[in-house]
């Protein structure tokens with residue numbers, strides 16, 4: 238295998254801003270085929286935004302994103318949809334379709350893109366629901382699910398088309414320790430057994446270190462550190478240590494940019 | 509001042525252009541949606557129709573009854589109370605049926621459409637579809653638009669029919685107008701051209717009301733507040749547009 242085909246996704250020199258607020262500033266990042274790649278970073282650094290850029294829901298101001306060596310900015314709508322069929326995405330809030338039952342939500346991509354018989358669809362959907370432990374909830378409506386259950390249904394839906402690339406945005410939030418363990422193992426198992434690649438966004442340093450092959454820590458619009466979880470744990474940089482060990486003081490600001498606290502409380506900035 | 513005016517005018521033209529492009533997109537997708545997602549469209553006709561049916565029947569009945577009362581008291585000054593059926597029918601078929609139905613439709617089904625689509629946007633359901641390589645305009649917007657377009661003329665017809673029953677009840681059963689002349693005068697004076705005018709109006713209003721509802725929903729700011737505002741705008745805009753179109757169509761028809 239040559240070097241190019243080893244890299245599933247390459248991001249070169251990416252810039253992106255929401256209005257005046259710069260989210261990415263010269264980001265470079267590579268995602269290797271067949272691995273679980275974790276993307277970590279403080280809340281609000283743009284992890285979700287990065288996923289939306291990779292799937293071209295939004296377009297970068299500058300820079301290139303290559304998937305399998307193809308610049309996704311050059312794809313037309315058909316090409317883009319073909320690309321997206323290769324992705325399975327778990328949204329941060331689940332994003333289940335509220336007018337469909339759990340079963341139909343998971344069946345949705347199959348009904349849209351395949352001509353499978355109802356019998357076969359039923360089989361596939363129940364298998365996926367079983368994998369996330371919610372076969373019994375097939376007839377419920379999304380409104381009747383708890384947050385964690387909704388996320389697991391969304392996970393089943395993301396897997397149902399057997400994608401090459403699974404993208405998880407915060408899959409562990411709102412899960413109890415048991416489901417968390419199951420889902421973590423599921424992520425790993427899917428990745429290895431099906432030979433797919435996974436991108437995992439999470440704050441959860443502990444869980445990440447058990448599943449990820451490679452992690453990127455993003456901060457201030459750039460990759461602040463990268464490597465295997467062990468490497469990151471041992472890293473000496475202050476920023477990495479702060480994040481990995483969850484300390485409030487350090488180079489990563491806990492606060493969103495704001496005027497001086499004391500001044501604002503005293504009302505001086507109104508003048 | 510002048511700058512503000514200039515800016516408002518610019519925004520208006522821009523929005524209007526975008527709305528036309530959006531309409532064009534809906535039309536372009538329509539054949540494919542009709543052939544491949546016919547079931548979804550039927551479901552939406554049912555939704556929009558069933559949502560508004562009760563209110564349409566109740567309002568239609570009372571509008572017809574009032575027309576009967578007013579018509580009777582006005583016409584009896586000229587000893588022409590036998591023509592009350594004709595007058596009520598013309599008013600209902602040509603004017604009140606389509607217009608009031610469109611306004612009620614905007615308030616009931618239109619707001620439901622905008623808030624449903626807006627909420628789907630706010631909860632990332634539309635992005636999720638995009639990510640599953642499903643075009644949300646085809647899957648969500650076009651079936652709802654077509655459902656409204658089909659339902660609106662049907663509802664207008666129901667409104668006019670129930671209205672006539674209301675007028676009949678008031679005039680014939682309560683005020684003692686002769687049944688024969690009530691319906692015969694109506695039959696003689698209402699022409700096919702009048703009915704056509706009513707049909708044209710209800711179709712045009714149906715397109716306008718449905719288009720504005722899905723447009724407002726699809727372009728809503730994806731927050732609870734944004735969706736609320738989009739719903740209000742749907743009602744207000746539809747009322748304005750329907751009354752303007754009503755004037756224009758009537759002017760052409762006469």
Ligand SMILES: Nc1ncnc2c1ncn2[C@@H]1O[C@H](COP(=O)(O)OP(=O)(O)OP(=O)(O)O)[C@@H](O)[C@H]1O
Nearest residue numbers: 255256260278279280281282283284285286287329
């Ligand atoms: N539609 C938008 N318009 C303007 N700003 C936005 C928009 N979406 C996100 N942002 C801003 O972009 C930044 C990055 O947002 P993003 O959702 O990517 O963060 P995140 O890293 O996923 O955070 P979290 O871990 O909390 O999910 C945030 O500061 C947010 O305020």
Ligand SMILES: [Mg+2]
Nearest residue numbers: 284285286329
């Ligand atoms: Mg996020």
